Amino acid sequence: MSYSDCLSDLLCGEDSSDIFSGESPGCSTDLESHDFEEESSIASFIEDERNFVPGFDYLSRFQSQSLDASAREESVAWILKVQACSGFQPLTAYLSVNYLDRFLYSRRLPTDGWPWQLLSVACLSLAAKMEEPLVPSLLDLQVEGARYIFEPRTVRRMELLVLSVLDWRLRSITPFSFTGFFACKLDPTGDYIGFLISRATEIILSNIKEASFLKYRPSSIAAAAILCAANDIPNLSLFNPEHAESWCDGLSKDKIIGCYRLMQDLVLDNSQRKPTKVLLPRLRVTIRARTRSSGSDSSSSSSSSSYKRRKLNNCLWAVDDKGSPE
Structure with a gap:
């Protein structure tokens, strides 16, 4: 076989006239077909999202104060503080909370x-490994406002x-799976x-601390966030939220409206609330025993402190499947 024959096997078989004719025989230029495929994908996300959220009674556990x-x-x-300081993606923060x-x-x-x-450190570490190109060390991950500092091997055990x-299901469906699609539905032009997605992302993260949103699934949260973002745009602020149900099969008008109203109240409340900075003491949790000092008081203090550190590293693993200490 000649060199030219080998080379010909690597070349595409199209006729050059097809390339410059403006037509692609192997690809459809029908935008409606593309939109249908995208909507089908979003509908499948809506159908599967229930598999990546806590059970329906999770919120009631907070309301009854069992959690x-x-x-x-x-x-x-x-988690949000570390996400901001480390420059992590919003998705990383949301996944961390989802795992938690x-x-x-x-x-x-x-x-x-x-x-x-x-648990927070372990969830953030796992989410960062899923989404970030560069992940800080486990010790560096804990530098921002952490009250306790855990040894890397302790964090890794918690990760497992x-x-x-x-x-092992870490690739979750989140509101960010829907925001781009819903933004296009609200603003076909x-x-x-770009503004809708950015503003909706900001709204989603600013409300993620509120346990009340646990009653809503990611698709409803995404739709409500896009609607709230549209309120900042005069051309889109007159859109009726009740029509958002038509964006895709599987959406619930009642859930979208309920989440939208809750989100509006909290967005207004957050804009009026001034943030307060709380300084917490930081305790380094380690299992290495410290060297005893010559003084009796300092020796007693060091021994007690070393015992507490060993206890912190080991007692979590004495929790049985029902959640009660053994």
Whole structure:
């Protein structure tokens, strides 16, 4: 076989006249067909999204105080702070909270603060590994406002527990799976799509701490966020939210309207609320024993402190499947 014969096998078989004719025989130029395929994909997301959220009674556990809503809010606030300081994508922060909620639905944590912090670090680390091109070390990930600092091997053990509870399903369906499609539906001209997506993303993250949104699925949250973003654009602010149900099969008008109204109230409330900075003491959690000092008081303090650190690293793994300490 000659060199030219080998080379010919690597070349495309189109006629050059087909290339410059403006027609592509292998591809459809029908935009309506493309739109139908995209809408079918979004509809499949809506059908599957229930598999990537906590159960329907998750919110009621916070309302009955069997789960601590303030502890969840503090954990989510820390995740958002690290996301902003590290330059992570909004999707990374949302996935972190999604992992946290799905874990809490299946496993109960002790009520004191450090297990929640450890879970937050593990969920953020897993989400960053899924979405970020560069991931800080586990120690560097904890530098922003963390009350407790955990050894990397402790975080990795917690990551394995989270993966086990989530059945290794980390590629979740989130509101960001829908925002671009819904923005195009609201603004077919494409003049404001960039703003709608950016503003909706900001609204979604600003409200993620609120447990009330746990009753709504990602598609409803995305639709409500796009509608709220449209209120800032005079040309789109007159759109009737009740018509958002027509954007895709599977959407619920009642859920979209309910989420939209809640979101409007919280957006207004957040704009009037001044942020307060809370400084928390930071405790380094480690299992390495410290060197005893010569003084009796300092020696006693060091021994007690070393015991507490060993206890923090080990007691989480003595929690049984029902969530009660063994």
